Amino acid sequence: MALLEVRDLETVIARDGRTARAVDHVSFRLDAGRVLGLVGESGCGKSMTALSLMRLVPPAARITGGEVRFEGQNLLALPERAMRRVRGAGLGMVFQEPMTSLNPVFTVGSQIAEAVRLHTDLGRAAAWARAVELLGEVGIPAPERRARDYPHELSGGMRQRVMIAIAVSCAPKVLIADEPTTALDVTIQAEILDLLRTLRERRGMALLLITHDLGVVAQQADEVAIMYAGRIVERAPVLEIFDRPLHPYTQALFRAMPGVGGRHERLEAIPGQVPDLAALPSGCAFRDRCPRAIRECAEVVPPLDEKTPAHRAACIRV
């Protein structure tokens, strides 16, 4: 049994009287201790997928279908009370911008202690001690002193460490990290990725790593899922997807990235733009930008079929 198994997850957002399917029949599985990289560009639905797993979608959005099975239990069918227990001890989450997720008027120690108390029956003093311990575990020097700091007194990298401490405070089995290093400088990014790896190995945690950075994915992920316009268009083990990308969108993404082809050569830009989720073309959402599109691509939404063992792609042309 997979630790986390998502089947046909669907989330719609109402916007200006129209509805957009931000998450459209998304399916994947994540086994204990593994790393799944969920890759895509802005607005492809990767963050909305993460929020749907946590059942924390914004008010304008609604989860309208599918299953999220965690240890066999469908989270979408749980009462809110039970779901609150799952958040924390089951699934923990780290966001891109730590400053907006931390409360500026409380010390970081008290915010971690609060998370600890919410999910355990530890008393005030014990929760504080646990908070200090967690700060040490995420690599913050002098944790006793730092616990009394307010978020603005910490650097961006340190704040992200605090967010990670909160997310792992109740020993989740799955950590969902949504662009955890995007706002950080490259040397700090390397430290945070290193920290995530250490924590994962020490705790046997699975990681759902959401990112737009193919370099990060290449270095961290065991499996990769590529998202486009609300759907997973390709899913495969990491070596497989980098060696033999099948979907034209995945192939185009690799070619558009500087530093992969020759230097000073022209990059192969993908023409056009990501389509509006509320006004998707019929059939395959990528067909307008796809060099290999044929008439049939407009007729059906291509299913995410297994093309070679363990390698799935949603394209009728491969």
Added chain:
Amino acid sequence: MTAPLVEARDLRKYYPLRGGLLRRARAWVRAVDGVSLAIRPGETLGLVGESGCGKSTLGRLLLRLLEPTAGDVQFEGRSLLGLPPRELRAVRRRMQIVFQDPYGSLNPRMRVGSIVGEGLAIHRLGSRADRRRRVRELLDMVGLPPDAARRYPHEFSGGQRQRIGIARALATNPRFIVADEAVSALDVSIQAQIINLLQDLRRQLGLTMLFIAHDLRVVEHLSDRVAIMYLGRIVELGTRDEIFGNPRHPYTRALLAAVPVPDPHRRDGRTPLPGEVPSPVAPPSGCAFHPRCASAEDVCRATIPPLEGDAEHAVACHVFPARGARREG
């Protein structure tokens, strides 16, 4: 060798940190702390560094959008600092900036045509009809449809807005462009479009560019030469091949090593650089990088290493000087 188009000479920008009853300066933030560099006509110089290293401040100093605390900026062989206002205005037409956030830097109440043509209007270039024609030409040059002129910035996607920002910068026919994180906020597929556009325009118009970015892969792709900045100073400067193929400064090496390689066959057990960038208010003594440097020696704590070397490659490091530069002490 050709004369540089833009030259910084021991350029400094200090900001006061005020406090107390009289709001006197209690300390100084040394955003740019003694930078000398020359940009040759037609070249693209990449300027790399992490948040707060002073790279954006340096870019603005070169355009004299900020007044330096000390030092000099020369453009086409003349000091920008001594110029009378009228001549400065004339020079300003020949140097422009493209910002990171194309939305924040475009007035939402103005139509794209007015935004792009604003520089022409300010400098009173041509008649109204001439300016309209020029705007159409500029929109076409950056790949936007002619009817874009009548629309507002919010009607465009991020990549298109960056095209508008580029068209605006090109309006007055500049020779020199500072691109400050101009592609950083864009998704990979759109980023590639804008990078290609910048490369095409550079070739067509013979532009000289300072390309400020924190993404080393983009800088490697676009630059002829690269300068690495740390805490207000240039620590290494060289041709792209030298900087990426033969980095000398330990900070440059750490920076390059921190970039995740987009190849799962090459997973490295790299050790991240310890610590964080110190405050530019109280930079460490000697080489500002020494507290994080594994190779630091006594001399590094005592004296600031000068940027030494030749046109190909210069390094500011006591322990790993540029080839040819003599190791002192």
